[in-house]
Amino acid sequence: MSEASPLPAGNGVTASLSHDLWDFADMILKTRFARALAEGSEGYPIHRSLRFAARSPLEHLFDELALGLGWHAQRLDSHSLILDTKGLFIAGRGGRKTEYCSCHFGIWSDSPEHAAEAQHAILGVVGERYIADPMFSIDWHFLTGKGELQSASIEEMADDVLYDESYPEIKEGVTSFIKRYLDAPETVLVLQGPPGTGKTRLIRAILGQISRRKGGHAQALYTGDKKSLETDEIFVKFITGWDDAFVVEDADHLLRPRAAGNEHLHRFLAIADGVVRAQGRKIIFSTNLPNIGDLDDALIRPGRCFARVLARELLPGEAERLIAKLCADQPARLKSAMTRLKAQTTKSASLASIYQSASEGR
Secondary structure (H helix, E strand, O other), X not given: OEXXXXXXXXXXXXXXXXXXOOOHHHXXXXXXXXXXXXXXXXXXXEEEEEEEEEOOOHHHHHHHHXXXXXXXXXXXXXXXXXXXEOOEEEEEEEEEOOOOEEEEEEEEEXXXXXXXXXXXXXXXXXXXXXXXXXXXXEXXXXXXXXXXXXXXXXXXXXXXXXXXXXXXXXXXXXXXXXXXXXXXXXXXXXXXXXXXXXXXXXXXXXXXXXXXXXXXXXXXXXXXXXXXXXXXXXXXXXXXXXXXXXXXXXOHHHHOOHHHOOXXXXXXXXXXXXXXXXXXXXXEEEXXXXXXXXXXXXOOOOOOXXXXXXXXXXXXXXXXXHHHHHOOOOHHHHHHHHHHHHHHOOOXXXXXHHHHHHXXXX
C-alpha cells in the first residue's frame, strides 16, 4: 500500500511524495520532513533513540504512556505508539516476553534539551518497572513479499547462564573462550552441529558479554532469511551501521564451498577482512552442516576465522555432570531429572533435552 502527498514546490508547482506504507509512523515523519524542507518551516533537527525493558505487560505500559504524558497519542495496534506534541515526535514499538516487555522509541525533537526531557518523561512513567540488567537488541532482517529488505527490533535480556559442561569441545571453558573471541582481531566464528546442541545459547551469551563490555547495551544484525543475503543491501547496512555483530543462523546454504556453486559467500569474505572491513565487529554463523569439509576453506582460514566450534550431543556421563550443575543443592529435583533423562535415551542427549529434563522438576 502506498500514499501520495501533495507538497508545495514553489513557483506554482506542486510536487508529490510517494510513500510505501510499511510503517505508518515513518510515513508521517517523512511527510513532515518533506513539508518542512519545501516550506522552510521548522523541522526536527535532533534525533535520539531510547531502548529499555520493563517488568510490565506491554499493553498496560503503552496505555499509561498514551494517556499520562499529556501529548497527542495514537495507537495503531497493541505494540506500537505514536506520541506527538509541539517540537516533538516519538514513534514507539514494543515486544512481549514472558516476564517483561521490551521497547524502542525513536525521538525526533527541536532541541537536545527537548529530547532529553522526553526520555526522562517516558522513563518516569516506567518507574520501578525499568530493568537495569544488560540488554542486547536483535535487528531481525527479512524480505517482504515485494522483495524489500525490512527489519524488526527485539530487545533481549543478557541473562543467559552457560556452563562449561554444556560444551565439552571448548576445553578452556566458555567464559575464557568468549573473552578471547571478543579480544581477538579475527572476525568470524562458526558454530557447527545438529539442532538442539546449544549453538543459539552460545550466540546469546556472546551478545550478552558484548553488552556488558559496552556498559549495558549491544546491538546485533540478525537474519535467517536466505534471500535477504542474496543482495548487497544487508551487508552495506552492517558496514555503515552501528551493529556490534552480524548473526546468521541456519547458514548451511551460505557456508558451502564456492566450488560447489555457492554464489553468496564472497560478500561475507569481503566484510570479514576484505577491502571494506567490519572494523572489529563480529560475524557469527551457526550451521547444521556436520563436517569441516562442508565449509569453504576461505571462510575458516586463520586470520579471518577465530574458531570453528563443534557443538554436539553429550554422552551419558557428560549429561549427568551437566544435570548435576543445573540441579545443584536440589537433591529431589536432581534425582527426578536423572530418571527422566535415562528414560529418554541410553546414548547421547541433546542440550535441549537435558535442560528440559532439569526444568520439569522445578
